[in-house]
Amino acid sequence: MKSRIPRRLRLGAAIALLCGATSSLALNTASIVASALSPDCLEYRVVGICYWLYCTWGGCSVRTSIKVRHYVPDAVVSSYTNTGENPWIEVRAVSMPNPTAQAGGDGTTNHDNENNLAKFKNADVIGHPATLAFSEFAASFGYSCEGAGSAYMPYLLSTLDTLAWRYNIPEAVYPEALTPGMREIGARTTRNLWGAVYPRGGFLHQTDDHKAGAVVAQRAGDVVTRRGQLHVYQPLLASSRDGYWPAGALMETDASTGKWQELTPRMSSSCTVFPRNGFLTQAQQGDYAWALWRPYSCCRRRGQVFLGSVDFL
Template sequence: MTRRRDTRTTRLRLAAAVMLLAGSASASTLSTATITMSALSPDCLDYRIVGICYWLHCSWYGCSVRTSVKIRHYIPDAVVSSYANTGANPWIDVRPMSLPNPTAQAGGDGTTSHSNENDIARFKNADVIGDPAGMLFSRFAGTFGFACSGAGSPLMPYLLSTFDTVAWRYNIPESVYPEALIPGMREIGSRAALDLWGNVYPRGGFLHETDDYKTGAVVAQRAGDIVTRRGQLHVYQPLLATAHDGYWPAGALKEGDASTGKWQELTPTISSHCAVFPNSDTHTQARDGAYAWALWRPYTCCKRMGQIFLGSTDFN
């Protein structure tokens, strides 16, 4: 009874912290502490029991089949920042990681010199850095039962566009990929629904879009797309874990598909909810062109209950 009360109290405290975050005022910069607290989101966590795992357990007295619960939940693997001015990552504590260098300087938007500016070319840098929540998030997820491990390491840089100059600023070689040349391939949103935010390819920093928020979101999606795949022609480190018995890690991120990952806005406003792009939420334009989201990805696991994994059954 005491343990149950302690768990309930912990959840209430965590929920209160999330509510305070959701109601906080918008800010142009983020701190590590703010990002850490934003990870305490039951909505983004989406903790579920999805099946049963079977294990063969053997001892001196013989062998038996044991079972364990199979769970699935999301983990904030990384913070993805998308910002106009080089060196001005909105996550202020990690700015020294992506300062201007001889091959990546300045930033900002292009212009057509026309009054309507419908063909404006916007540019965003992008950084993908391991979410700092770490042990605090593990403790939070553990209050629901037990927790899976994610692929991200706190404060680890997985992609810094200032070091990916050829691909990020010149779209080489992705500007000639079929996904970049053929309309309808790898797009965020729908042309038919008149809600097209932009194209995933070429996965660089430029986008022709009048809405700055949508530009930031598309560039963040591009960065997430790169780091969740191996063998891409970019300067980056894959944000992937290796599957093993009783552990099924997240795979490649796919636009519009929440089963591969979803986004929690961190700035210019902090949200306690997660969604995919495009979404119908009210979008606040950042005055400095800087945005950041936590990338939450789904992991499935079960506790090891024996020496040999026999398989699992999923609930419908």
């Protein structure tokens, strides 16, 4: 007898079981692909109606299509201490040490009385490998939107961005880096300040290694979701077109611009923003990775001319 459980629910249950089973294993492509089948991160919604002008030899008419909004796993963002040791095993070879970027490590042993010393993290932003599996998963909810990321494409490798990543040139003198309270992840008033987005490099002061990794991941995501930054990178952005509204610049603490799914050291089936509440698993080797999910809206083309769209309240 054929199961009556909807396919998307079965997929969600499967990924929840897989996440629990792989929490202690090395991060590999298979586990990353499976993690993308997350209804919580997808957050699929019908948000409006699109209007199209459809014309034939017999005349013209206005057709409509639904406008949907959901998140897409655009990239895997790794944040790790030892150069050349990206926790995603299959892509380590693309960010090995070179003459301008060698070694790694921290300037602290994580003792609370040493919080004046710096920590360092490399960062890689690489296209999420689940393009085909995710497309099928999202399509099970209805019409789906494509993201900006291409599978396995390196958008930022900190080993090639030495001047900015290791020396904070020129961002050390940016107003965002010199002004306390600007572009911070969390807040001092809530006693939950994880760190500042600027300068967007690998050094920061943070006694909690997980929080340090998250701040560096946010910095890398901030760079690649903007054009014209003084870094060595490729923009992780799509261009808008009729019936397609891609994600814009990533902003810290704002889920409407993007959210994070932890991949290691603990695989999660849900997404959040930094800072977050709850227990933070510390990586033994100082290596962390998150999937960066970004919001996209789109509607099916039903005519030659796009007339506009109306969003539901």
